[in-house]
Amino acid sequence: MAKPPFLVFIMAGGSGERFWPMSRKAKPKQLLKLVSPHTLLEETVRRLRPLARKPADLLILTNHAQISGVRKALPTFPKSSLIPEPAKRDTAPAAALATALAIRRHPEAILALLPADAVIGKSPIYRAQLAAGARAAQATSSFVTLGIKPSHPATGFGYLHLGAKTLPKIKGGPFHKVRRFVEKPSLSKAKKYCRSGQYAWNAGIYLWKASTFLAEARRQQPKLARFIERFPKRGSGPSVEAYVKREFPKLPKISVDYAIMEGAKSVLALKAIFPWDDVGSWSALPAHLPTDKKGNTFRGSVVAIDSQNSLALAEGGRTVALLGTKDLVVVDTPDALLVCPKDRVQEVKKLMSLLPRDVI
Amino acid sequence: MAKPPFLVFIMAGGSGERFWPMSRKAKPKQLLKLVSPHTLLEETVRRLRPLARKPADLLILTNHAQISGVRKALPTFPKSSLIPEPAKRDTAPAAALATALAIRRHPEAILALLPADAVIGKSPIYRAQLAAGARAAQATSSFVTLGIKPSHPATGFGYLHLGAKTLPKIKGGPFHKVRRFVEKPSLSKAKKYCRSGQYAWNAGIYLWKASTFLAEARRQQPKLARFIERFPKRGSGPSVEAYVKREFPKLPKISVDYAIMEGAKSVLALKAIFPWDDVGSWSALPAHLPTDKKGNTFRGSVVAIDSQNSLALAEGGRTVALLGTKDLVVVDTPDALLVCPKDRVQEVKKLMSLLPRDVI
Numbered sequence: 144m145a146k147p148p149f150l151v152f153i154m155a156g157g158s159g160e161r162f163w164p165m166s167r168k169a170k171p172k173q174l175l176k177l178v179s180p181h182t183l184l185e186e187t188v189r190r191l192r193p194l195a196r197k198p199a200d201l202l203i204l205t206n207h208a209q210i211s212g213v214r215k216a217l218p219t220f221p222k223s224s225l226i227p228e229p230a231k232r233d234t235a236p237a238a239a240l241a242t243a244l245a246i247r248r249h250p251e252a253i254l255a256l257l258p259a260d261a262v263i264g265k266s267p268i269y270r271a272q273l274a275a276g277a278r279a280a281q282a283t284s285s286f287v288t289l290g291i292k293p294s295h296p297a298t299g300f301g302y303l304h305l306g307a308k309t310l311p312k313i314k315g316g317p318f319h320k321v322r323r324f325v326e327k328p329s330l331s332k333a334k335k336y337c338r339s340g341q342y343a344w345n346a347g348i349y350l351w352k353a354s355t356f357l358a359e360a361r362r363q364q365p366k367l368a369r370f371i372e373r374f375p376k377r378g379s380g381p382s383v384e385a386y387v388k389r390e391f392p393k394l395p396k397i398s399v400d401y402a403i404m405e406g407a408k409s410v411l412a413l414k415a416i417f418p419w420d421d422v423g424s425w426s427a428l429p430a431h432l433p434t435d436k437k438g439n440t441f442r443g444s445v446v447a448i449d450s451q452n453s454l455a456l457a458e459g460g461r462t463v464a465l466l467g468t469k470d471l472v473v474v475d476t477p478d479a480l481l482v483c484p485k486d487r488v489q490e491v492k493k494l495m496s497l498l499p500r501d502v503i
Numbered sequence: 504m505a506k507p508p509f510l511v512f513i514m515a516g517g518s519g520e521r522f523w524p525m526s527r528k529a530k531p532k533q534l535l536k537l538v539s540p541h542t543l544l545e546e547t548v549r550r551l552r553p554l555a556r557k558p559a560d561l562l563i564l565t566n567h568a569q570i571s572g573v574r575k576a577l578p579t580f581p582k583s584s585l586i587p588e589p590a591k592r593d594t595a596p597a598a599a600l601a602t603a604l605a606i607r608r609h610p611e612a613i614l615a616l617l618p619a620d621a622v623i624g625k626s627p628i629y630r631a632q633l634a635a636g637a638r639a640a641q642a643t644s645s646f647v648t649l650g651i652k653p654s655h656p657a658t659g660f661g662y663l664h665l666g667a668k669t670l671p672k673i674k675g676g677p678f679h680k681v682r683r684f685v686e687k688p689s690l691s692k693a694k695k696y697c698r699s700g701q702y703a704w705n706a707g708i709y710l711w712k713a714s715t716f717l718a719e720a721r722r723q724q725p726k727l728a729r730f731i732e733r734f735p736k737r738g739s740g741p742s743v744e745a746y747v748k749r750e751f752p753k754l755p756k757i758s759v760d761y762a763i764m765e766g767a768k769s770v771l772a773l774k775a776i777f778p779w780d781d782v783g784s785w786s787a788l789p790a791h792l793p794t795d796k797k798g799n800t801f802r803g804s805v806v807a808i809d810s811q812n813s814l815a816l817a818e819g820g821r822t823v824a825l826l827g828t829k830d831l832v833v834v835d836t837p838d839a840l841l842v843c844p845k846d847r848v849q850e851v852k853k854l855m856s857l858l859p860r861d862v863i
Binding site: 164446448457463464466468471473480481488490498 | 817819827839844
């Protein structure tokens with residue numbers, strides 16, 4: 144049998160609520176050009192491409208409703224590597240689908256599964272750490288995750304409680320045993336985690352051997368295991384497409400962290416040494432864009448007098464004039480406009496239930 | 504000779520800066536539908552029409568650049584009563600032009616000259632007070648003005664210092680002698696004026712006998728006097744249009760208050776007993792529009808969560824979403840958007856020098 148392949152699966156789903164009005168249901172965050180002339184998805188594909196030994200080793204999992212947007216963003220990406228999920232599920236079904244596709248390729252395949260919408264710097268280091276993670280996953284049959292060093296006591300992320308160092312001999316190590324997964328903590332707990340130095344943010348970047356995932360699924364998530372076991376073999380009768388269309392929507396809506404990782408026998412973490420930012424809301428954007436002396440971040444036809452620390456994106460083809468605004472977010476698009484203080488941007492998704500259907 | 508006519512001249516000029524982006528150079532405040540389904544100019548014409556003994560007694564002075572906007576707002580208004588000013592001057596040249604046109608009609612004509620862009624209630628009372636002013640102007644050869652009782656120590660208006668009561672026998676009186684015209688005061692002075700009860704806001708609503716204005720112009724403003732004296736007589740050679748086009752631009756850029764009223768031998772004031780609001784900026788608008796429990800005034804497709812005391816006008820055909828805004832003004836039009844705290848709206852005109860030409 145050939146050497147086991149290393150397959151990289153990019154998860155490009157998401158609901159497109161946090162970056163409304165630029166993002167929409169059919170155009171979620173990873174399809175936006177938020178921090179560069181390229182969409183976040185395009186940036187992610189470019190960043191990961193050198194890691195794939197052959198083009199077919201890089202795949203994208205996306206929601207069926209977003210597939211045309213993904214194709215438009217990546218016109219040269221092989222269609223056969225673009226996997227539509229026929230229903231909106233969480234990350235555990237996506238992980239099972241990735242694993243099943245990997246096993247179809249090779250029973251001992253190694254996978255990386257990671258989100259499409261983070262901003263990541265120092266790509267060569269990032270790739271080297273993913274490769275190191277793949278080696279550890281292969282050598283130990285552990286799950287491997289890349290943990291981000293917290294820059295502040297964020298309450299919007301899950302944390303990894305890191306334990307003893309291990310695998311000093313694997314190139315790119317040492318790794319840490321993950322003692323515990325912690326869900327989004329309170330601010331006081333987050334502060335404690337930051338001070339301790341024993342915690343890392345969970346960025347949702349995972350690596351595993353297909354056989355490892357299948358074994359843990361059998362133990363923890365029989366439905367996911369069955370989905371993988373019954374997945375059409377290469378050259379066999381039923382088509383992958385028809386199987387996924389029929390079976391995927393039956394899978395539980397559950398995250399891979401909760402379904403598999405938290406209860407897994409062994410999870411290792413590598414401390415990320417590349418810059419990483421989730422860019423979780425409008426207020427995270429200025430850190431990645433040119434900002435003037437008064438802390439303003441403007442894009443497009445924006446005119447301002449005496450404004451401070453404001454973010455204004457004129458993407459609607461009209462002139463945006465700010466006078467005396469402070470700590471304000473103004474995002475203008477052709478059919479919808481958002482005005483919101485910076486410290487309230489986390490709540491943008493609350494608007495969805497009030498907005499006219501044609502602008503969500 | 505026939506009974507002297509009472510001519511009402513509406514001044515519809517203005518620069519269209521304070522209500523940007525709804526107002527533009529060619530579409531100043533009085534051409535906006537700010538507080539009703541009608542433009543302020545249309546409201547003013549409707550309010551004054553019953554005062555005119557015949558349609559030709561109601562005239563509009565406007566800037567040549569705005570004439571097409573005025574015609575569009577008032578499609579049935581007689582073209583011959585729509586007087587274009589061929590250059591942007593202040594109110595003294597407008598007053599001279601009105602006086603000259605009145606004299607051409609009748610040497611003892613009475614005139615009212617008033618702005619087109621105030622919001623005025625109780626129209627019958629308003630008209631009765633103008634009629635009373637006309638009687639006083641005719642009887643005494645004084646200038647007559649209607650003074651507004653200050654509701655707060657405004658620093659954006661001139662004030663009239665009122666003296667002794669006079670003319671108790673004229674119906675609609677008594678009148679007050681105007682002791683002094685005070686230009687826009689400091690806040691401390693404005694407070695003193697309000698407390699004293701002896702001051703009224705100068706609303707720029709004036710009445711005079713044509714001969715009174717001519718006499719004062721001869722004494723104080725010889726250029727204005729000459730403009731009136733040389734004005735083409737009815738049935739004589741040169742056309743009014745050609746004369747105005749040639750001579751009006753030569754007149755000094757000066758207000759009628761400063762040029763004539765402040766130095767006039769006699770000015771009387773009638774205390775207005777009708778509701779009056781200059782509606783001087785965006786922040787003055789909510790008082791005239793429906794407002795919700797949280798003090799928000801919304802028009803058009805506006806969606807809001809947890810916003811307070813904010814004004815949002817969605818006039819651009821798109822959805823405006825506010826989240827957590829406080830004391831904010833958001834005005835959206837098809838080609839320009841303004842975002843500004845309520846307490847800064849006085850400065851909107853400062854934006855003009857920064858804005859692209861096609862949106863001013």
